[in-house]
Amino acid sequence: MHSEDARVLTMHPNGAPTLAAAHYRALFAHHPEALMLWDPSDDRILEANDRACALLRRERNALLALPPSGLHRGERGALVVFTQSVLEQGEAWTNSLTCERPDGSRVAVEYSARRIRLAQHDHLLLSARDLATVRQRELTSDVDAYARGGVADWRRVERLFASIESDNRLILRAAGEGIYGVDANGVTTFVNPAAERMLGWSAGELVGKTMHETIHHSHADGADYPSAQCPIYAAFREGAVQHREDEVFWRKDGSRFPVEYTSTPIVDRGRLIGAVIVFRDISDRRDAQERLRSTMSELEGLKRRLELENDYLQEELKEETNYREIVGRSRAVGEVVQKIELVAPTDAPVLITGESGTGKELIARAIHGASRRGDRPLIRVNCAAVPAELFESEFFGHVKGAFTGAVADRVGRFELADRGTLFLDEIGELPLELQGKLLRVLQEGQFERVGDTRTRSVDVRVVAATNRRLDQEAAAGRFRRDLFYRLNVFPIESVPLRERPEDIPLLASHFLAKVGRRHGRNALQLSRADIERLQGYQWPGNVRELENLIERAVIVSTGTRLVIDLPGNPVPAAAPVSAAPPAPRAAPATERERIEQERHMILAALEASGGKVFGDNGAAARLGLKPTTLASRMKRFGIEKPRRSGS
Numbered sequence: 337m338h339s340e341d342a343r344v345l346t347m348h349p350n351g352a353p354t355l356a357a358a359h360y361r362a363l364f365a366h367h368p369e370a371l372m373l374w375d376p377s378d379d380r381i382l383e384a385n386d387r388a389c390a391l392l393r394r395e396r397n398a399l400l401a402l403p404p405s406g407l408h409r410g411e412r413g414a415l416v417v418f419t420q421s422v423l424e425q426g427e428a429w430t431n432s433l434t435c436e437r438p439d440g441s442r443v444a445v446e447y448s449a450r451r452i453r454l455a456q457h458d459h460l461l462l463s464a465r466d467l468a469t470v471r472q473r474e475l476t477s478d479v480d481a482y483a484r485g486g487v488a489d490w491r492r493v494e495r496l497f498a499s500i501e502s503d504n505r506l507i508l509r510a511a512g513e514g515i516y517g518v519d520a521n522g523v524t525t526f527v528n529p530a531a532e533r534m535l536g537w538s539a540g541e542l543v544g545k546t547m548h549e550t551i552h553h554s555h556a557d558g559a560d561y562p563s564a565q566c567p568i569y570a571a572f573r574e575g576a577v578q579h580r581e582d583e584v585f586w587r588k589d590g591s592r593f594p595v596e597y598t599s600t601p602i603v604d605r606g607r608l609i610g611a612v613i614v615f616r617d618i619s620d621r622r623d624a625q626e627r628l629r630s631t632m633s634e635l636e637g638l639k640r641r642l643e644l645e646n647d648y649l650q651e652e653l654k655e656e657t658n659y660r661e662i663v664g665r666s667r668a669v670g671e672v673v674q675k676i677e678l679v680a681p682t683d684a685p686v687l688i689t690g691e692s693g694t695g696k697e698l699i700a701r702a703i704h705g706a707s708r709r710g711d712r713p714l715i716r717v718n719c720a721a722v723p724a725e726l727f728e729s730e731f732f733g734h735v736k737g738a739f740t741g742a743v744a745d746r747v748g749r750f751e752l753a754d755r756g757t758l759f760l761d762e763i764g765e766l767p768l769e770l771q772g773k774l775l776r777v778l779q780e781g782q783f784e785r786v787g788d789t790r791t792r793s794v795d796v797r798v799v800a801a802t803n804r805r806l807d808q809e810a811a812a813g814r815f816r817r818d819l820f821y822r823l824n825v826f827p828i829e830s831v832p833l834r835e836r837p838e839d840i841p842l843l844a845s846h847f848l849a850k851v852g853r854r855h856g857r858n859a860l861q862l863s864r865a866d867i868e869r870l871q872g873y874q875w876p877g878n879v880r881e882l883e884n885l886i887e888r889a890v891i892v893s894t895g896t897r898l899v900i901d902l903p904g905n906p907v908p909a910a911a912p913v914s915a916a917p918p919a920p921r922a923a924p925a926t927e928r929e930r931i932e933q934e935r936h937m938i939l940a941a942l943e944a945s946g947g948k949v950f951g952d953n954g955a956a957a958r959l960g961l962k963p964t965t966l967a968s969r970m971k972r973f974g975i976e977k978p979r980r981s982g983s
Contacts, residue, residue, distance in 0.1 A: 337459075339412065340357065340779065340888060344398045350599050352783060359776075359887075361382050362556070364383070364385055365385050365386060366385070366386070366439055366964055367385055367387065367463075367537070368389070369387060369430070369463040369464070369465065370384075370385065370387040370388035370391045370463065370464040371383075371384070371385045371387070371391075371461070371462065371463055371464075372384045372385075372388050372461075372462045372464065372832065372945055373387055373459060373460070373461055373462075373913060374404050374421065374459060374462065375456075375457065375459055375476065376419045376459070376460055376461040377457060377534060379401060379403040379404060379405050380404075381399060381400050381404060381407075382400070382459070384396060384399050384400065385399070386462060389668075389801075391435075391445075391464060391466060392407070392435055392437060392443070393437045393438060393439075393445070393463060394437075394438060398438075398971045402860075404419075406436075406600060407435050407436060407727055408434070408436070408451070409436050411433055411434065414430075414432055414433055415433065416816060418430045418432075418433065418447065418449070418620060422449045422450070422451050422460055423451055423458055426450065426451050426605065427448075427449060427450040428449055428527070429446070429447065429448050429449075429467045429469075430447050431444070431445070431447075431609075432466055433445055435449060435464075437634060441979065442465035443466055443467075443468075444466070444468065445464045445465065445466065445467060445471055446464070446465045446466075446467050447462050447463070447464055448463045449461065449462040449463075450463065455553070460613050461909060467566060471573065471967070472564070475703075484602055485947075488602070493805060495937065496515075499615070501944075506641045508659075512530055512616075513530060513614050513615060513616045514528065514530045514531030514532070514534050514535070514613075514614070514615045514617075515527075515528040515612065515613070515614050515654050516528065516531050516542070516547065516612075517566070517602075517610060517611070517612050517613070518569075518610050518611055518613070519609060519610040520572055520608060520609050520610050520898045521546070521568075522546050522547060522548055522563065522568075522569050523541050523544060523545065523546055523547070524542045524544065524545055524546075524547045524550075525543065525610065526539070526543065527539040527542045527543060527906045531615070534585075534586065534587075534593070534617050535585065535587055536587040536588035536589055537550070537551075537587075537588045540866065541588075543851055546563075547613075548561075548566050548568065548569060549563070550564045550586075551586050551587075552566060552568065552583075552585060552586070553586065554586065554592075555584070556583070556584045556594070557975070559789065567580055567599060568597070568599040568611065568613055569599075569611075570599070571599035571601040571611040572601045572609070572610050573599075573601060573608070573609045574600050575603070575608050576599070576601070577598065577599065577600050577601070578599040579596075579597070579598045579637075580595075580597055580600075581598070581618070583595060583616065584595075590898065590963065593615070593619050594618050594619055594622050595615045595616065595617060595618060596615065596616055596618050597613055597614065597615035597616075597951040598613070598614050598615075599611045599613045599899075600612050600613075600614075600841065631842060637862075639886065640648050640747075655927065660822070661702075662695070662698060662699075662702060662845050663839070663842050663846045664836065664839035664842060664843065664923065665838065665839065665842065666831075666836035666838045666942065667836075668835060668836045669830035669836065669839060672699060672828060672829075672830065672831070673702075675826075675828050676699065676702050676703055676706060676828070679826045679828075680702075680703050680704075680705075680706035680707045681706070681707060681708065682707075682750070682826075682907055683707075683797050684825045684826050685778075685798045685799070685800070685822065685823050685824075685825045685830060686700075686798075686799045686800070686803070686825070686826045686827075687763075687800050687801075687806070687823045687825075687827050687828070688700060688800070688801040688802075688827075688828045688829075688830060689801070689802055689803070689804075689806075689827065689828070689829050689830065690801075690829055690830030690832065691803055691830075691832050691878055692803050692878065692880070693833075693877045693878035693879055693880030693881055694830035694831065694832055694833070694878045694879060695830055695878075695879050696718045696761070696801035696803075696830050697716070697759065697761060697801065699712060699801075699828060700714070700716075700757075700759045700761075700799045700801060701759075703757070703760075703799055704756075704757040704799070706709050707757065707797065709755060709756050709757055709797055712753075712755050712756030712757070713753065713756045713757075714753075714754040714756060714757045714759055715749050715751065715752050715756060715757070715758050715759065716729070717731070717749050717759065717760055717761065718761050718762055718763060719760055719761065719762045719763050719764075719765050719766040720761075720762040720765035720766075722766075724767055724769070724770060725771065728773065728786050728788050729746065729748065730748060730749060731748050731750055731774065731777070731783075732745045732748040732750060732751075732777070732783045732784065732785055732786065732789055733747045733748030733750075733785040733786070734746050734785050734786035734788075735785050735787040735788045736750075737787065738786045738787025738788070738854065739787070742786075742787065743857070745785075745854065746785075748785065750777060751794060752793065753794070753796045754794045754795060754796060755795050755796075756796070756797070757797045757798075758796050758797070758799070759795070759799050759800075759880055760798065760799070760800040760801070761800075761801050761803070761804075762801070762802060762803075763802050764802035764804035764806055764809060765802075765805070768814065768816065771815070771819050772816065772819075773815045774803040774819065775819045775822060777786075777818065777819060778798060778822055778823075779822065780820075781793055781794055781796070782794075787869050798823070798951070799822045804825070806820045806823075807820065817825075819884050832875070832876045833875040833879055833882060834874050834875050834878075834962075837871040837962060837964075837965045837968075838965075838968065840867065840870050840871050840882070840922070841862075841867050841870075841871075843863055843879060844866075844867065844881075844882065847882065847883045847887070848860060848861075848862060848898070848909065849884040851883075851886055851887045851890050852890060855887075855890055855891065855894065856889050857893070860890060860893055860896060860897075860898045862898060862899065866898060866900050868903060868961070869960075870882070870900070870902075871961065871962070871965055872960050872961060872962065872965075873903075885900065885901075885902070889901065903951045912935045916919070916957060931973070932971070934973070935973045935975065937959065938955065938959065938966070938969060938970060938973065938975060940977065941955035941959050942955045942975075944958060947977070949966060949967065949970075950963045
């Protein structure tokens with residue numbers, strides 16, 4: 337306290353000596369209540385005793401440096417009203433203010449204040465009490481009052497609880513909800529059978545015990561639940577019904593279960609003597625709510641995934657695919673189909689090799705369609721077209737704000753292919769520095785989106801394709817060996833078209849029908865001469881080149897005659913109109929006649945070449961066929977290779 341104010345405050349009306357002033361200062365300092373002296377005009381705390389410092393958890397100098405308005409930050413209106421009441425009435429009381437402690441917590445206080453005159457100014461002398469302590473004292477006072485009432489009063493209360501249990505015994509036993517009673521000390525007075533079943537305690541084990549400490553002592557996370565904060569006890573402390581749906585009770589075995597309860601106060605002769613609590617186990621309700629939330633979340637995820645898959649499929653439809661089904665009856669095609677049937681039902685990785693244009697993607701689609709994942713999408717990634725800086729975003733996705741331009745979350749190809757198939761086309765073109773990132777997700781089935789910390793799991797079947805020899809690439813250090821072995825579990829080679837000429841008629845007819853429908857030229861037909869010319873070509877572009885050539889022929893052809901322009905084999909110039917047309921060769925009337933005619937041509941060529949099949953002037957060269965093609969036809973027609981002349 338400031339020296340001048342202390343002297344005025346402690347001066348006795350009859351002029352007591354300085355010793356009396358020191359005596360009164362000691363009384364102020366050691367008073368059992370928290371005391372403070374305020375100057376309301378300057379918004380200052382002039383003095384505070386030890387109990388005030390303890391209540392507010394502040395050092396004395398720190399408290400004196402704090403203005404009353406700072407102590408009651410955020411309550412300026414209520415503080416002004418209280419201060420004005422003291423100044424105008426001479427004294428006042430309030431329990432509507434809270435004081436802020438250094439840790440940011442607030443303590444509800446009860447203030448009693450009186451106006452005093454010091455150095456020609458009005459000051460406030462306040463006593464402060466913790467409201468929680470005040471209420472505890474009131475509760476203790478009620479208990480003491482019962483104790484002072486003697487044994488008769490206590491027994492009357494006991495009889496009242498016994499009467500409640502007796503009068504409602506049938507209801508208590510039949511009720512499906514747990515029901516128990518507590519007195520004003522929180523001690524259990526009765527427990528019904530449903531409560532016993534739910535809690536695992538018998539009534540004999542609970543009656544006479546403090547119920548909060550037995551079944552309500554901790555929150556769901558295990559944190560302590562002070563009895564002073566217990567809503568069940570608040571019913572008989574405050575006289576108001578309490579209802580909760582977000583707490584737990586603890587069983588005898590240490591397990592817990594979520595409850596919904598109502599605590600209703602019991603009043604006897606105007607006094608609160610306890611409460612009756614009705615509770616129910618809401619585990620099933622919580623489980624149902626959680627399942628509903630999970631289902632809704634899953635449905636939302638599926639909806640989003642379907643939207644993304646639909647967007648992806650729409651993009652895929654814009655890109656024309658070679659064909660919809662495998663066409664061919666050669667031995668090579670049969671072997672590929674057999675391998676597809678073997679590997680499709682499994683989840684084994686497949687590596688498809690072969691030259692460009694041989695139908696590697698068609699094989700991948702056939703594997704996916706025949707697998708158990710056929711009802712899920714086949715997601716295609718052209719590894720040669722993915723920029724290195726966008727590799728992770730393309731494959732694994734990113735979250736909004738992960739990098740410049742990431743204006744929204746994006747799902748990567750792996751996540752789109754979850755429970756489906758991921759087709760990695762041109763895998764040999766993937767840069768070496770990115771192959772390790774791909775290998776990790778193939779091995780672990782887990783990844784993180786760019787900019788995200790959450791690890792996601794996927795179930796993806798991988799089919800890769802390349803026109804390179806990855807074993808040679810790995811040996812040269814241009815492809816990771818571990819990634820090659822990971823992909824090469826079940827290899828399938830797509831055979832080039834030049835090695836299966838017997839499939840060319842079927843493929844050419846298939847493409848002619850498809851292209852003819854698209855261009856409205858259904859009348860065009862392939863002649864035998866066209867087929868032979870097509871079979872004699874080497875097809876460096878394979879099936880893709882054949883389809884493109886057929887489409888070009890459809891476009892340039894007029895009438896019903898198909899004009900095929902093979903590279904290095906220009907279309908002959910049209911003959912002059914005045915020239916006499918060549919005599920037409922009679923076309924075979926039946927398939928049998930056609931076969932016989934072709935057999936006769938082979939025999940004639942063999943005879944003319946002296947039995948020579950291969951090489952210059954051999955039968956194959958005379959017929960314009962590849963030697964392997966001629967050998968295949970000779971076998972089909974049952975023609976033995978003749979002994980050469982002079983041998």
